[in-house]
Amino acid sequence: MQKRKGKISILAILALLITLFAPLPFDAQATQAANALDASENVTIDAYSAWDSNAVYLANDVVSYNGNDYRAKWWTQGDVPGETDVWELVPPSNGEYPVWSSSKAYVGNDIVSYNDQLYKAKWWTLGEIPGIAAVWELISGNPNPNPNPNPNPNPGGPNEPPITGDFKVVGYYPSWEPDKIGTIQYQNLTHINYAFAIPTNDGSLLPLENPAAATQIIQTAHANNVKVLLAVGGWSYNGTPLENTFMAATSTPQKVTQFGDAIIAMAKQYGFDGVDMDWEHPRSDGSSKQQYESLMVYLSQELKKENMLLTAAVLSGVTPEGIIYWDAAAHTNAVINAVDWFNVMAYDGGDGDRHSTYDFAVLSAKYWKETRNMPAEKVVLGVPFYGRPSWAPYRDILQANPNAYNTDISMINGMEAHYNGIPTIERKTQYALDNLGGVMIWELTQDTTNLDKSLLQAIGNKVRAQSN
Incomplete structure (x- = not known):
C-alpha cells in the first residue's frame, strides 16, 4: 500500500509540472496578460523617495515631500522642499496642476x-x-x-478704449458667482455693484459673501478706471423677503445711524467706492417712506465726507401701460437730492412681452425724468440680461437658440422666453445716450462670453460710437 501511494504522488507531481510549463492557448495568454495589467494598475509605486532632513542631495535629485515632488538645483542638506530656493517643484506627470475651484x-x-x-x-x-x-x-x-497683475486687463476686446465721459454703464455682479469674475468686461463698464451685503434686524450686516471675489473685482476694476459700489439688500435672502428686515433695522433714529455706520464701515473695509441701496421696496404708507428717507439722507451726508458715491435701485415708476406705481412716491424728493443717481429697474413688468420692452423702458425713464423732475444725469436706465417667464440667463437662451441675439423671443426648455436681444439693447442704450445719464444691467454673469453676441459688448460699442 505504501509503495502504491508513492507512485501515485510522483505521477501527480509530473502532471502538475507539465501543466505549468505547457504553452497557454492564445485566449488564455491574453486573459492572463490582461489580469496582470489590471493588477499592475492597483499597485502604488512611490516614484521618488521621501525627503530626509539628514540626507545629502545633489543637483537634479528628486524627492517627495507633503504630496509633491521637488528637484534639487544644487547641493543641499536639511533645506525643506517648498520652503527654500534650492528646491524647485516638479510638475505632475501630465504637466498640469488642478485649476482652483x-x-x-x-x-x-x-x-x-x-x-x-x-x-x-x-x-x-x-x-x-x-x-x-x-x-x-x-x-x-x-x-x-503672468507678468500682468491684472488677470483681465482688456476683456472688452483687443484694442478697445475704455468708456469715458459722464455716461454711466453700471453692472451688478452677484456675490454668489465667484467663479465668473474672470468674465467681467471691465472695458465696457464704468461702475460695478457687488450684490449683496445683507442687513439684519438689529441694524448691522451679515459678513460679506465671497469677500475675496469682491476684493479681486475691486482691484481689477480700479486698474481699469472702473468704480465698484457695495450693493445692500436685494429682494430676499435665503428665500425670505428683506423688506421687514429693513424696517426693523431703521425702526428708530438710533438704529438708522447704527445701520448707516455699519454699511459705510463695510464699504470702507473692502475699498468700495460707494454704496448702492437696494431696499425693495419702501412703501408710501406707514412709516416705511420716512425710515427709508432718513437712512438715505444720513448715508449721503456721511459718504460725501469720504468722497464716496450713493446710488439706489428703484422701481420702474410705472407699469408697462404707463400707470404710476403708488409706492414709487416713497422715493421722495429728499432721496432724489441725496443720491448721485437712481438705477431704474425698467424690467419685471410682468411675464411675456410685459417683461422689458423698449416702450416700457421709455415710460419708466419719463416718469423719473419728467413726472418726478429728476435731473437727466441721475436717471440710469436698467436693462435685463435674462428672460421671463423662464428666468433663464441670456447666455442659456443663446445656447438653446444660436440666433437668439438677434430677436427678443426664443424657446428654451419648451418655454417661450421674452428678453432683450442685441437690437433692443442697442435701441435702449441709444435712448439713454440721448436722454438720460446711463444704463444699468442686472446682471453681468448672465451675459455670454462670446463677444460677437454679448449684450454688454453691444452696449459698450454703442457708447463708444457716440463719443467718437
Whole structure:
C-alpha cells in the first residue's frame, strides 16, 4: 500500500509540472496578460523617495515631500522642499496642476493653478481666491508666470478704449458667482455693484459673501478706471423677503445711524467706492417712506465726507401701460437730492412681452425724468440680461437658440422666453445716450462670453460710437 501511494504522488507531481510549463492557448495568454495589467494598475509605486532632513542631495535629485515632488538645483542638506530656493517643484506627470475651484476645500501644501500661476495653500481654505487671500502663496519658479497683475486687463476686446465721459454703464455682479469674475468686461463698464451685503434686524450686516471675489473685482476694476459700489439688500435672502428686515433695522433714529455706520464701515473695509441701496421696496404708507428717507439722507451726508458715491435701485415708476406705481412716491424728493443717481429697474413688468420692452423702458425713464423732475444725469436706465417667464440667463437662451441675439423671443426648455436681444439693447442704450445719464444691467454673469453676441459688448460699442 505504501509503495502504491508513492507512485501515485510522483505521477501527480509530473502532471502538475507539465501543466505549468505547457504553452497557454492564445485566449488564455491574453486573459492572463490582461489580469496582470489590471493588477499592475492597483499597485502604488512611490516614484521618488521621501525627503530626509539628514540626507545629502545633489543637483537634479528628486524627492517627495507633503504630496509633491521637488528637484534639487544644487547641493543641499536639511533645506525643506517648498520652503527654500534650492528646491524647485516638479510638475505632475501630465504637466498640469488642478485649476482652483471656489467650491473645493484645500489643505496645507495643496497646489493649484489660477490665472496662469501656481499657488500653494498654507492651511485649510475654501472659497478664498489665490493671489488675494493670505492663505495662498505664489510658488517661486513658476514656469508660466503672468507678468500682468491684472488677470483681465482688456476683456472688452483687443484694442478697445475704455468708456469715458459722464455716461454711466453700471453692472451688478452677484456675490454668489465667484467663479465668473474672470468674465467681467471691465472695458465696457464704468461702475460695478457687488450684490449683496445683507442687513439684519438689529441694524448691522451679515459678513460679506465671497469677500475675496469682491476684493479681486475691486482691484481689477480700479486698474481699469472702473468704480465698484457695495450693493445692500436685494429682494430676499435665503428665500425670505428683506423688506421687514429693513424696517426693523431703521425702526428708530438710533438704529438708522447704527445701520448707516455699519454699511459705510463695510464699504470702507473692502475699498468700495460707494454704496448702492437696494431696499425693495419702501412703501408710501406707514412709516416705511420716512425710515427709508432718513437712512438715505444720513448715508449721503456721511459718504460725501469720504468722497464716496450713493446710488439706489428703484422701481420702474410705472407699469408697462404707463400707470404710476403708488409706492414709487416713497422715493421722495429728499432721496432724489441725496443720491448721485437712481438705477431704474425698467424690467419685471410682468411675464411675456410685459417683461422689458423698449416702450416700457421709455415710460419708466419719463416718469423719473419728467413726472418726478429728476435731473437727466441721475436717471440710469436698467436693462435685463435674462428672460421671463423662464428666468433663464441670456447666455442659456443663446445656447438653446444660436440666433437668439438677434430677436427678443426664443424657446428654451419648451418655454417661450421674452428678453432683450442685441437690437433692443442697442435701441435702449441709444435712448439713454440721448436722454438720460446711463444704463444699468442686472446682471453681468448672465451675459455670454462670446463677444460677437454679448449684450454688454453691444452696449459698450454703442457708447463708444457716440463719443467718437
